[in-house]
Amino acid sequence: MLKCDISMIHPMKDPERIFSDLREIGHGSFGAVYYARNVVTKEIVAIKKMSYNGKQAGEKWQDIIKEVKFLRQVKHENTIDYKGCFLKEHTAWMVMEYCLGSASDIIEVHKKPLKEDEIGEICHQCLKGLDYLHSFGKIHRDVKAGNILLTENGTVKLADFGSASIVCPANSFVGTPYWMAPEVILAMDEGQYEGNADIWSLGITCIELAERKPPLFNMNAMSALYHIAQNDPPTLAGGDWSDEFRQFVDSCLSKSPCDRPSANILIKGPFIDKTRPPNVILDLILRTKDAVRELDNLQYKRMKKILMVDVIDVENGPNGRSDVTEDDSSQDGDNVDSSKSSSIASQQSSHSISMSSKSSSQNSIHSATNDDLGFSSFSRERSDWSNPRSSIAEHAHTNKVYLSMVCFSMSTICTFI
Template identity: 30%
Template sequence: MDPQSNQNVPSIVEEKITKHNGDIQIRQYLKGKFLGKGGFARCYEFTNQETNAVCAAKVVVKASLTKSRAKQKLMSEIKIHRSIRHQHVVQFQHFFEDAENVYILLELCQNQSLNELLRRRKRLHELEVLCYSSQIINALKYLHAHRIIHRDLKLGNLFLNEKMEVKLGDFGLASKLDFDGEKKRTICGTPNYIAPEVLEGKSGHSYEVDVWSLGVIIYTLIIGKPPFETSDVKTTYKRIKMNAYSFPDHVPISDAAKDLISKILIGDPSARPTLDEILNHDFFRTANIPKALPPSFLACPPSSQYIKQHMPQLANYQSTQIQQIQRLESTAPANIANPSGFQTGTSRPSVQQNPSQNMMMTDRGGAFRRPNQQSSEKQLPQSQTRPMSSADNQPQFYPPSINTIQSNQRLLSAPQNVKAQGDSIKPPNVWVKKWVDYSSKYGLGYLLCNNSTGVFFNDSTKILMDMNGKNFHYFERKAVNSQEKQDVMTTHQLSEYPKDLQKKVTLLQHFRSYLENTNQAQNIPGSSGQSQDVDMVDDSSKQPSNVYVKKWMRTKHAIMFRLSNKIVQVNFQDHTEILLNSESRQVTYVNKKGERQTLPLNAALESNNAEMTKRLKYTKDILTHMLSSNNNLASANGTGSSQVKGQNQQPLMSAHTKRGAEPPLSDMRGGLSSGVPSSQTNRKPFNVLN
């Protein structure tokens, strides 16, 4: 049995510190979210109760250290890691132990690892690869100068901090040479990244194994998967020994990148280039490599303008960017077991979408703190605030979202016999045209058909930039009485706004840049063979300028938006759409071919179009489900409010509601996964350093 499966880490961890006079000081840490696991350790977020400093804690169960080799391995990791300090190495803070566990406190990297980044993005642009690789090389040069071989260089051990700097971590397999020229013979590493000389084991290995792993990393980031990867480890090892890999034709890669990878992935370690030779290769001369990348790149590929700025000599930068967007928007979503994956989509009539199959809803607290809360994160540069005009300073209230949910649900449940005449049948004036889902970190960004850009943040605040790009509206839910909350809107100029909105405005600008850039591309799937925008979009000057997304949710089959203009929009993963207007009692349906039809609701429900009526029924079931969930939760809270509270509770659907209760839709598929907690066992205490 794996001792880690029974790991018992208390919610409050105490460190006993013995002072010089013999007194015992107790330092307490609050255990936070689980960060990941690997080998014999699990990682958690720890908060120092005295200083509020947050760090990553690597927790090793002592029961896993009963063998002397495991104990020596941990001691070696601590000894090596605590001896080094570099800008691109995860900072070792200190370690301690109690009767059950050993705790290694490390620098917390807020933006996860390159492994999670690649899961979201699928592939990276070469400019990004250059930036990350140059930082990895700097870390390796430092380690090798101190006679340290990392020996487990991989995406999962390369972390990103809040500045988007790469930090090399996990020194569990690292080894320190006693002298230059010494060879190590232990067979260790991760299958996809392990060098052939490690597998051979006859002549030993040295620094060159890290160079090999670097080549695998560069290939993996550009192509999207490791060069020797197979479903079977033995076959992977065989391919590594035979140096059997290739560059797929369907993935854009420069000749310079191919040449460098080919020079690194050579079986003879003595023939591989040194780290300095890699930095001097033509691949690293193709760009003005930025010191750090914008945080928006965690979710979105670089814009053509950004690439043009840093890679002016790259003639095909635009086609490469478009192809990456195509892959990003057409890639299948991550499994629900990893629900933080980035998804993107677009809505007809402009571009088709590919909504996720899994359910991802919006009220996930913690990714953003409210402006008046203290934050341990480093803030972006702050701008000066301006005195607001009376119009700006006057809060505007927006009614609770439950009203629209109820009205749309009732509309679909018992439609009245409304006969719209001739030109009274009009499509909705504002709807979501594009979106990018980065709710794993910040929230949902979207572009409306009137060219306004908005973000629904994970803390349920919203921000909307006007189509002119000069002003923005900020929406925050505030209590209007003891029974309900409403969205309160304040308006600011982009040149002057409260400094506590700096981070959110910056993210809004990043989302806007990405969404507008992809909107202008001409080769994105779905941009051809559709109705012209003029058929559905009136003069933008006549459209409401402050329509925004009030709620959104994801199901296995669709993504749903609830707009402030009382439109409910449902985009299905087969590229069909439903837009429901409770005020005009009309439905706009877009079929798989992109053909649209707007008609009265009663006519839609009685239509012989089975595909449309099936999707209307699904929309009704979801609205009923949301309404029931909100009412149940409100009753449980002892109030009539529809606002769901709590970090793990989400709007529109109660966190206590089983996702399996979602209404089915034939000919569409989705998947769920679940985990079962393991039992706990007692562990015999001992001192790890003895």
Template identity: 30%
Template structure:
């Protein structure tokens, strides 16, 4: 494709689930633009077309420096497209990947700009409903642009959701949105709070490969304070973030303007008084026993686990220089094994490791490789900030070349990876052995990019295979 009407295509700058984005020259107005073209197979579905038109209409209603400007929407032989302003920048997800540390002042400044865009949208009666790192662009001069209003709600009577399908991105989604309850502006503010949390810690507080587990955690667990992960964060900012992502809408910031005001006041105070970062809370007194090589047995005291955590960090340092390690964390139920693993996961991800986390389930007939499948589904998700688009595409390309049988499952990682065999007795075991070899090969490919940590929780329920 070289031309669309009076737009000369220069190159492709992005690709996503809905379509491809190209940089192009507007030959009439002599300017650079971005053109989003819906995938041809999706343009055959009227609901997808409605979503594209909705995106154009929602953004076109907003004339704001922090919202992408829409120039036109059109239809050609290949399908529908949107022409928008071209932004010389990168997505916030890529920005997070390429920047090891983001100071709290910069993180707050980004969030203020996101909230300015949301404030304008809410005043126009528009809910974005999908605020996340991938839908935010950062320019070279740190200007924020909010984009992708594809599932925005344009009015209270407007509802894109059909057949009880909840639209949005699970990790950033407010609990009431996940449950399909009535939502308002506070669901966008929750997502903005999640983005701020991620900017401060490089992590999301309720990460899991299991959607039900994420919802359970959001409804029942309290997120770790940002300063417990990144000690440079001020305690006052802790409180602001945790209020934004409170499980109850009534306990959050009620409007974008209110959230904005609090963050502006915080910045003013930070610059005026030079607030010192919070100290790391000391709450690790739990003892442990060694039980064979690299086995940690937790005692029946649930106070903390500094010694075990330090041991895991030592082993992680060995991994970073090429010495692989296997560790078993043992102990009675409720003693804190999963919590220790979760804290170590946060540490490893903060130190640029690739972490694949899966859990065994107590259920008859479950796939023996389910923990691997769930972990890989989460790892290859486009919401995984530890994996750049280039790394993801490179991995998929290598798998398709080197592991053709396994590549059939790359795009979705279904929960039944090993298909039921209709061949002779004994072929199923051969297939399972082959799949295990494929998993090992895939883990090896991933570890060539970054140190790899594979965490399997609830091993007591593992399939004997």
């Protein structure tokens, strides 16, 4: 380990003496995500455990360091809060803010689109997070409903920075196919892209929230990539949507990146700036919790995470539970003493892919067998991309797959059509 790497984590502190009541809430090839409680502060957190031993241990370690480095640089109300990273037995414990679930989870629970006011407030808070990232030359590169998390107090958080770029402009082929901007798909042939690629992805996310799935979702991923790059941008289909909402989506989905408004300009536009009920997200969360309680047993097990805090509070009683004494408080990390927050990872997400023209600290080529899933991305089983009838529900437990290719161009995509 490099000295600069060690400075970003707490290698000498035992996380098992700091966190208790761990309960798995999802897992994938990267490891697993757990609900946990800080035994000193009683704060609820989510912990992503990632092993860095075995094959490709060095590459795994560098991926961990890259993500930690990015998260340490990000601090905003509308981005997921990083609290620290610990090492134990060749496993990194990445401690994050705990959220109830993702916007995609909410659609899955209700089996219907969100209301326009709900979409507007989610977009408003996402744009504030994106404006912050872009102002520091960072690009999220994987904006979608599955990576937009909601907290108990109604705050919307951008999550999963495993695909994020710390430099701008960037040139890596990274993201989730159906949400990828045309210039990202073409980057390896035609050059670089900037933060307005995230604006395109937000426009696609608006359609996802309004229609329960993104455009072209009935196609396989490679066909969708070709169509996104070569054809006219999608628009909102029928529905009782306002002109302001339709215009917002159209502006986000301008084919030319130069024609897309910045996050800062969109925040001031008529759709985002309009008056909405003050508790629109809180009301959505309450309705979602009620709906989860009515789900059948199988669905309830998948969405129980939305009620996790409520369920465990009942199990533990009014005083909670602690497995260590006050003497252990000295083991606590410097970033793990925040005030109470709420948050967990989303299980719902389609495949994300990363193909880079060159390997570097910012843009590395990842093996298809070494999935680098972000905090809010994990899978229990992998679905088949080639199935053109795949639905959002079928993708509920699938996630990020990084495909390693030395060359990738539009001519390559065409061979899949």
